[in-house]
Amino acid sequence: MSEIFKGRVAIVGMGYIGLPTAVAIATRGIDVIGVDINPATVAALSRGEAPFVEPDLAVGVSGAVAMGRLSATTEMPEADAFIIAVPTPFNSDKSADLSCVEAAASQIAPMLRPGNIVILESTCPPGTTERIRKWIADLRPDLKTPVDGENRADLFFAHCPERVLPGRIMIEMITNDRVVGGLTPQCAEKAASIYRLFAQGEILLTDAASAEMAKLVENAYRDVNIAFSNEISLISESLHIDVWEVIRLANRHPRVNVLNPGPGVGGHCIPVDPWFIVSAAPELSRLIRTAREVNDHRPHHVAGQVVEKAKRFKSPTVACLGLTFKANVDDIRESPAIEVVSLIAQSMPDLSILVSDPYVSTLPKLLGNFANLHLESAHQAVERADIVVLLVEHEAFKTIKHTRLGGKVVYDTRGAWH
Numbered sequence: 412m413s414e415i416f417k418g419r420v421a422i423v424g425m426g427y428i429g430l431p432t433a434v435a436i437a438t439r440g441i442d443v444i445g446v447d448i449n450p451a452t453v454a455a456l457s458r459g460e461a462p463f464v465e466p467d468l469a470v471g472v473s474g475a476v477a478m479g480r481l482s483a484t485t486e487m488p489e490a491d492a493f494i495i496a497v498p499t500p501f502n503s504d505k506s507a508d509l510s511c512v513e514a515a516a517s518q519i520a521p522m523l524r525p526g527n528i529v530i531l532e533s534t535c536p537p538g539t540t541e542r543i544r545k546w547i548a549d550l551r552p553d554l555k556t557p558v559d560g561e562n563r564a565d566l567f568f569a570h571c572p573e574r575v576l577p578g579r580i581m582i583e584m585i586t587n588d589r590v591v592g593g594l595t596p597q598c599a600e601k602a603a604s605i606y607r608l609f610a611q612g613e614i615l616l617t618d619a620a621s622a623e624m625a626k627l628v629e630n631a632y633r634d635v636n637i638a639f640s641n642e643i644s645l646i647s648e649s650l651h652i653d654v655w656e657v658i659r660l661a662n663r664h665p666r667v668n669v670l671n672p673g674p675g676v677g678g679h680c681i682p683v684d685p686w687f688i689v690s691a692a693p694e695l696s697r698l699i700r701t702a703r704e705v706n707d708h709r710p711h712h713v714a715g716q717v718v719e720k721a722k723r724f725k726s727p728t729v730a731c732l733g734l735t736f737k738a739n740v741d742d743i744r745e746s747p748a749i750e751v752v753s754l755i756a757q758s759m760p761d762l763s764i765l766v767s768d769p770y771v772s773t774l775p776k777l778l779g780n781f782a783n784l785h786l787e788s789a790h791q792a793v794e795r796a797d798i799v800v801l802l803v804e805h806e807a808f809k810t811i812k813h814t815r816l817g818g819k820v821v822y823d824t825r826g827a828w829h
């Protein structure tokens with residue numbers, strides 16, 4: 412019989428990953444304490460409010476808090492299990508910045524008692540779970556940690572990466588298969604007992620480094636495939652061949668699935684995580700590095716194309732449709748659309764640029780200082796533009812009537828109007 416966890420869980424980092432996990436566990440009748448360094452986040456949670464928007468999260472938070480199962484604090488509490496879900500950005504040299512993970516580990520260390528488990532959920536380079544063990548072992552020499560298969564340890568350590576899709580987090584957290592990697596098999600089994608509380612997908616037990624690497628590989632896989640389609644797009648453009656037609660035809664092969672090209676790759680996972688593989692094995696990661704470079708170059712290419720088109724007009728107006736990093740969400744983190752607009756505005760200070768996005772009500776910081784750039788309704792922007800650039804395929808843009816684009820230069824970077 413598989414063990415089911417009993418005890419109290421502390422989750423460190425109440426963001427897009429930590430908070431939905433807290434709700435999923437608390438809803439199964441387990442006491443969960445959410446820990447965050449941001450007092451505003453803790454205050455919102457203490458009122459039973461979700462500090463950010465994600466479908467079905469608000470009702471989950473208010474229910475769990477009202478039932479007395481979920482509470483929040485800025486101080487690390489005692490618990491039976493500690494789950495770390497803090498940010499892992501990259502440094503200027505693209506190596507992983509583990510300062511938040513290290514800070515969380517050092518805050519957890521004084522609270523640990525024999526039998527406790529520490530689970531890393533943040534996306535990290537291979538070997539990070541082992542580094543957490545070492546940091547904690549240095550701070551707590553009184554507690555035995557599982558070194559090299561040792562089975563009589565006081566503490567347990569595991570990595571359980573997250574693969575949810577923003578916008579569907581509350582559903583996918585429950586339904587996705589779950590990779591659970593322990594420093595020892597006992598660690599993996601103990602961590603699995605927590606995920607069995609709420610996960611309906613299969614729980615796949617493995618070692619910690621394999622789990623860490625599997626998560627990075629998932630995002631590098633997406634990045635490499637997107638880079639392939641972006642490169643096909645570049646080549647087709649130079650040969651005056653319609654890339655959308657090429658992909659439509661190629662994808663009729665039963666074993667081919669070329670993704671759609673676009674203006675670049677955004678969000679805070681796919682543009683970041685492949686670099687963790689590159690920095691772990693720089694000499695061996697030629698394809699993964701090149702894919703990153705191809706995708707990072709895309710906004711420059713798209714902006715260059717727009718500038719070339721604009722040069723054909725005397726005093727042109729350009730409508731740029733879409734600012735978010737993908738369609739039908741309000742998330743602008745690492746958005747290539749914003750980079751495209753900023754590059755166009757820098758290259759042509761006399762160009763009039765009208766920007767429109769149904770999910771963005773004020774211009775993002777990077778675009779705020781250009782005098783030639785204004786936020787407009789899609790209707791107005793298209794109406795007044797000589798050149799219309801589609802950067803994000805929001806539903807609201809897909810339904811723009813072709814007749815309204817008549818007589819204008821149209822640059823559809825997403826193939827939505829094809």
Ligand SMILES: NC(=O)c1ccc[n+]([C@@H]2O[C@H](COP(=O)([O-])OP(=O)(O)OC[C@H]3O[C@@H](n4cnc5c(N)ncnc54)[C@H](O)[C@@H]3O)[C@@H](O)[C@H]2O)c1
Nearest residue numbers: 424425426427428447448449496497499514515533534573
């Ligand atoms: N968001 C996603 O879709 C997603 C998907 C898979 C994996 N991940 C990974 O999960 C991790 C967390 O991402 P996120 O999107 O939840 O981040 P987030 O920025 O939404 O939330 C992180 C939270 O951690 C808090 N924090 C930082 N340092 C802390 C500390 N020492 N103690 C307590 N709280 C602290 C911050 O205040 C913030 O509220 C990252 O490694 C990310 O790569 C995210």
